[in-house]
Amino acid sequence: MANEHPRRKIVVTTPTGHVGSRVVQLLLQAGVRPTLLLRAPDRLDAQTRDRVDVVQGDQGDADIVLRATRGADALFWVDPPTPDDDPASGYARMGANAARAVEENGIARTVFLSSVGAEKRHGAGEIDGLARTEEMLDATGAGVLHLRCGYFFTNLLMGLEALRTGVLETTWPLDYSMAWVDPRDIGDIVATRLLADSWSGRRVQAVHGPRDLTFAQVAEILSRALGREIRAARISDDDVRTALRAAGASTGQIEGIVGMSIGLRENFVPENERTVLTTTPTTLEAWAHAHLRPAL
Template identity: 60%
Template structure:
């Protein structure tokens, strides 16, 4: 069985790769720079240098594969949704040209809205385009609708060190939080399992829905540092994001992922044993976040 994996050094992709290796698979990994692979991984995979925005390159890199784990690449441009459309065109061409048997796509909670959720709209476009291609080719497709990644907190280390996380969502609004490693486990299982076919959606909700107030309490206990949250205005958040160097287009796309899910949004799939994964935020923060804050003053 030949399985191709995109973003093999990413928060989810690297765990997909190691899970497949442990399952006895030698995956084909697609990335811009094979030199970024961990030394211990290089001898266990077939690495292909590829730009995921290049339809011809993606089609060539996925010839003769049975299954594909696809993640739309990150973008920092002025028009993120145009970049998502370019990546979507590449994966759709690969599916159609190579008649890939199954695709597992890393999507997000909120993609079911289809419009009005900022950057998530790009993932929604990939979902619908893959569905259309699959209808023509007979490809089996699973869309993983993932919750909020624990690792997003690593992008806010400076704020964590000050003891206050700024957010624009209501502090008492619960949402799904999930460990990327758990997403990878679901993805690898879907790639390998013969027990499904057709077009499916698999939500990955983590172990519990958490409010930002609960998150602050968990982080305080796990890291040993007092951490709180503060709701700020949308415009204040825009100013913060622009201060990190984001383009105006990217700022609006990032903002939309929160504002678009802020009022009355309910995920298409509810929390069940199928959508619940085990790793807690407390365990992840103690293992991965605590040491990164340990040397900060406070």
């Protein structure tokens, strides 16, 4: 068909996640048949399954990653959740597999889902592993775009129990302003970059959502969107540690999670300023009405 892209191989990791599923949808609509690397193909709906190529396996398996990306023109890489006791080391281990695949398979362009805070390189909990992945991908000399994303709207889904009682819990100061973003908007940027063949070299692009928000402002927005009173309440790092320990997390995993907020809320200024290139359209109020309200 005239509107289809020439045959190219685009590999997508974590294709059933909040960002990856959007990337897959847009690639299909653009006329591309992507290759998906995932552990559980049964999580794909039947219509999608018929329109993609699947490599089943774990991103922690270097041989699987090499096989999935052989002949690839472009790669969307996400360091997936890891069972490692030290999450930052786990992410770095996954990132090493990506870098090896880029080098050995000659992948021209890689879009990497990084995070605000990766520019610190050290001292940001789990994000340190994303920073290490950035460095390893940079060392390949291939084209790589690091998307340093803000705080996902979907993180609110992890606090449903407290929200049902009217409380938005956080370890961040209630007046600390930071970027909040809809993962679907990140997916839009990823797909656009994967489809474009006009860029090369190392690039960094932040994804900041429509505007920076404090948790106090988020509580006000949620109150309007959900039709119920929500108040923001700051909890201690030790409260989070206790809850994570009760859920079975190891000490290393706990400190990786707690370390993210500690590392970014104290004397941290993001490297990438908000510009027209970093600002995405979906508002928190619209997202919460569409996705959070039904979950409550």
